[in-house]
Amino acid sequence: MTGTRETKAPKRHATPKADKPARPITIHDVARHAGVGSMTVSRVIRGAANVSPAMREKVEAAVSVLNYQVNVAARATRSQSTAARIGILYSNPSASYLSEIMVGGLEQSSKMAGHLLLERCEGLAGQQAAVERLLASGVDGVILPPPLCDSRPTINRLLAEGVTVLALATARPMDDVSCVRIDDYAGALAMTRRLVALGHRDIAFIKGDPLHTPTEVRFEGFLAGMAEAGIAIRDDWVAEGLFTYRSGLAAAETLLDGAARPTAIFASNDDMAAAALAVAHGRQIAVPRDLTVCGFDDTAVATTVWPELTTIHQPIAAMGRTAVALIAEEIRARKAGDAPAPNHHLMKFTLIERGSSGPVPER
Amino acid sequence: MTGTRETKAPKRHATPKADKPARPITIHDVARHAGVGSMTVSRVIRGAANVSPAMREKVEAAVSVLNYQVNVAARATRSQSTAARIGILYSNPSASYLSEIMVGGLEQSSKMAGHLLLERCEGLAGQQAAVERLLASGVDGVILPPPLCDSRPTINRLLAEGVTVLALATARPMDDVSCVRIDDYAGALAMTRRLVALGHRDIAFIKGDPLHTPTEVRFEGFLAGMAEAGIAIRDDWVAEGLFTYRSGLAAAETLLDGAARPTAIFASNDDMAAAALAVAHGRQIAVPRDLTVCGFDDTAVATTVWPELTTIHQPIAAMGRTAVALIAEEIRARKAGDAPAPNHHLMKFTLIERGSSGPVPER
DNA sequence: CTGAAAGCGCTTACAG
DNA sequence: CTGAAAGCGCTTACAG
The missing domain is CATH 3.40.50.2300 (Response regulator)
Structure with missing residues (x-):
């Protein structure tokens, strides 16, 4: 929830306009105002090609003066074929x-x-x-x-x-x-490269639900990034997950309780990264001082948890x-x-x- | 993400129908099929009152046989006044x-x-x-x-x-x-009563953003529930929050690190309850064995965290x-x-x- | 209770 | 390049 701070005093609002404009502006109003036929207006608002610049200009002026808005419903009836x-x-x-x-x-x-x-x-x-x-x-x-x-x-x-x-x-x-x-592959590769650039070599990965296509692709991106940096993959630092918070909890526990502890965990989505954060918290492992955690997707949870997640943003x-x-x-x-x-x-x-x-x- | 498990073999689909039905079913098709006027069909599909049962039945039959669907766009044009x-x-x-x-x-x-x-x-x-x-x-x-x-x-x-x-x-x-x-008040009251019924008396509360209206109302519901049970409110067990995860983190730390520790935390939204869960986790406090945590709203996070949150569901x-x-x-x-x-x-x-x-x- | 007529605002042919 | 006519599928008056 966004905090919207505002004056509390409910100052009485101006006398409400009793009547809104009875009839919305139509194509014909615009045509009349511009002194052209309605067909020309129709062409202009659709962005059709065959209109002379002069006409187009007149229509556009009228549209903006009148604050004309197409009636989408009406348009839909007729061009219903399209x-x-x-x-x-x-x-x-x-x-x-x-x-x-x-x-x-x-x-x-x-x-x-x-x-x-x-x-x-x-x-x-x-x-x-x-x-x-x-x-x-x-x-x-x-x-x-x-x-x-x-x-x-x-x-x-x-x-x-x-x-x-x-x-x-x-x-x-x-x-x-x-x-x-x-490009899920490139995303995972970019994140891996960034981790490497930060000096990490002991990087663990949490995979997603094997039934979802991004799972394998993101893992491949990670592998490519590691290979590129000449870092060997440790089997015990690749954990299976299901893209759920709960699966991330289990995966992170395995990773953080193992004989050797990674310095970074790359979870293949944000929910699992959030879970890794919680587990680290439980183990008194400070993030990011002692452990880097990052996710993928940039969903709401990424900015809900604390610290907020480094992640790959999908638009x-x-x-x-x-x-x-x-x-x-x-x-x-x-x-x-x-x-x-x-x-x-x-x-x-x-x-x-x-x-x-x-x-x-x-x- | 929901796991949808399905056959992997991409069995070739049937020859695509090259042509979809050229013309959608209209009110007139239904009228013809039912042997009535189109106005009657219009009345039936709108659920208008003045139609004889016999007519209505005929029309409804035709509608279902023909799988008729109103053209909302067309409807909108005419009843655009409404x-x-x-x-x-x-x-x-x-x-x-x-x-x-x-x-x-x-x-x-x-x-x-x-x-x-x-x-x-x-x-x-x-x-x-x-x-x-x-x-x-x-x-x-x-x-x-x-x-x-x-x-x-x-x-x-x-x-x-x-x-x-x-x-x-x-x-x-x-x-x-x-x-x-x-009814935010009744919701908070119900939750408080439930906690009391579970045997809790040492109940802490985390308030929300003071600029949001539910904040005070939910707190009042909590107070009423406590008063009803004859439990005094301890100031140090009422923490200020902002409805954010981060604010919940701070609030829960205060509550759990105090001289006396409550047996239940009622956070006035789910994000803060999730944070309380994480803090409890960090303190090795088992939920719900050693501490009960509940939230309010039943947003996505309520079922994302583990254990899942007891909360008030808003429809x-x-x-x-x-x-x-x-x-x-x-x-x-x-x-x-x-x-x-x-x-x-x-x-x-x-x-x-x-x-x-x-x-x-x-x- | 029922239906034939007119019209919603726009666009698709059709003529200039 | 421009516009008068017809029509999209439905509903709102208007007559029976």
Whole structure:
């Protein structure tokens, strides 16, 4: 929660305007004001090509004077042949990344007069039922956030019905499906390099859920970074996790109670890194003085714990926006009769250094 | 992340249907199929009153046979006089409750053919700018999640422009603004009673950010519960917090390092309870054997930490749904020329017992 | 209680 | 390059 400090005195607000503008501004108001036909206005606001600069200018002026806003609903009715009905099928509504995906996606889809449908599913059976509901409501495309982004059965069912699919934040792009993602390999490599640059050589790694595609890819990035630095991997410093806090607890306990203790723990997501922090705390190991801990994803927990986590930031909201834009374009192309190739869109990640990492402790 | 276990073999999916149904089912298709006028269909799908049972039945049959889905966009154009443009003004996109509010709100608004606008703001200046953006885009109503739900300046600005406002999850309803909330007082009271029932008498409390309305109200609920049980409040067992994890860390350290140690800590939100857990862990105090910890809100962190938190569950998604439904109704009434009184809607909370609480330790 | 007509604000053909 | 006409699928008056 953000602290918003403000005057407590509830000063009486001005007399409320009883009547809001009775009728919203339409394309015709703009046309009249600009002295052109409504079609010209329609062309300008859509960004169509065939408009003379003079006309365009007049219309744009009128739009800004009148503070005209397109009525997306009306637009949708008519261009319904082009407007997309896009579903987001999610399984974990409390996952902190979901709100950001939705914020981004919704922003984009309302800009584009698209229609966003949210469908939730629980478990495997629920997944099938949710897909059928989505299908029944006539979606043109479905965005799959993790972990559904890697569910081949779901994807196949959707594709079989001619629905466009986009896998969001998968680590392994598929040939027949578009995706928006970061480079998990490069992210893990960058983090490993940073740890090495801080002087760490005794670096432990906590792997994620073996069923999720980022798990292996991030581990490979870590291995590459270690190999590059000429550091051998110790089996007892590679712990298995499941991306959950609880699994991170167990993994970190193993790592910190072993015969030799690493100077850094690279957990392959933030939840597990937060758990490592708690375990270190329990062992009276000061972070980052005696131990560096870092995570991956930059979800809410990264800035909730103390010290805050050094981690790899995924631009989740932007990924949501991009996903909606891409899938809408693909749907449009498909409706126009094209057979667009799946688009694999890579976004930039950022290594964010916060309080949980520091130079290797002196011996 | 939910583990979705599934067959790995990517069995080739059936030949994709090249063409989706060219034309979606309309109200007229249903009318023809049912042998009635389209107006009757319209009435049935809207749930209007004046339809004979016989007609209704025929229409409903046709709807289900044809798998008809209302075209919300089309509906919105016509009932645009009634359809609402509702904004959600939020300040903390990574807050885990936000995704649930949005999921709920979006579900509801797409059912109602409403239009949901998301507007984000940062800081106080950003808050004003965001309100102006919302105003410029012609919103009819704005939903304010915490902590903006208690921002009088924002509310006043909105009201002054004739915009309907709904405060979501505020602890102090305002006379001139609708709200959807739980009873924070009763929630804190229920939790305190539960702790007492478990045999605890040495109960510490961690307060929240003094600028947020739930802070005082939850504390009052705690005081009432203690008074009811005839337990005196010890000043050194009431710690100040800010609803953040970090503040919880400091508060819990004070509580657990004091001369006398409580057998239970009631933190007034989950983030601070999670912090208390970490501190207990650091002090080798076993939870719940030696110490009971409980929180409030049932946000994502409550089930992320270990042991999972006993807490008061707020039905956030349902609150989002309800908020949209209520504000839409209020907007409709206002547009119809009424002056509806603000609606104060109270939702039920639930006390959820998980692993972090248990009976008082034997002496 | 039922339905034929008119219209929501926009865009897609269609003429200039 | 520009605009008058028709229509998107639904709902709001308006007649029976």
